[in-house]
Amino acid sequence: MPIRITLAAIALLAATMSANATNVVEVWDQVSAPPAPKLSATSVKASESALLLLDIEPAVCNQERKPRCIDAVPAMAKFLDRARKAQMAVFYSNIPSGSRETILPPVSPRDEEPIVKSSVNKFFGTKLDDYLKAKNVKTVIVCGTTSIGAALYTASAAAQYGYKIVLPVDCVPGASLYEEQVAVWSLINGPGTARVLTASTLDMISIE
16 A cells, blocks of 8 residues: 555656646746836936947837837937936947947937947947946946847846946837847846846936
8 A cells, every 4th residue: 555655646746747847838828927017216326327328220220120229219318418417427339330420310429438349248348347447337227229139138247247237128129029028027037137226217217
């Protein structure tokens, strides 16, 4: 009898493990979106913060492939004006094929505003960390396309470099709503960023 019970228990355990061993693709249609995150009004010090405008250029921000990026540019331009008036540091990035001239006119850089050029992580192989430290920056406000590219990877790297992050969810556009949701959820909940990131919107950020 004890042997039968043991064998039955093993069989049940094996069946349970088999049922739970499916890969994510096999249960893809069972996945439910998590609740929308809570966004917070926040205040940043202009003297210790920087606005990062990442890859806002036609190759990756255009009406044909990424209209949500085009729709987000006016809000970025409005916040950029606020940041400049407060004398906040502003930094830009290009994709590898971009240049100062390819950044979209509503948010085009001034001559004194540095630009770095890299792939998705704008800290990698650039002087971005040096530029930020030279300006005594402690908090970065990340705006950029695409959400699962420059925005996600540069914000993640910023956390690793010791910066606090403000993520305005209305200025990290992607090619789709799902893409944006994935990026925002990952940054809010990721082990590298969760403790140092504030999710907000551009209009909810005040500048001291």
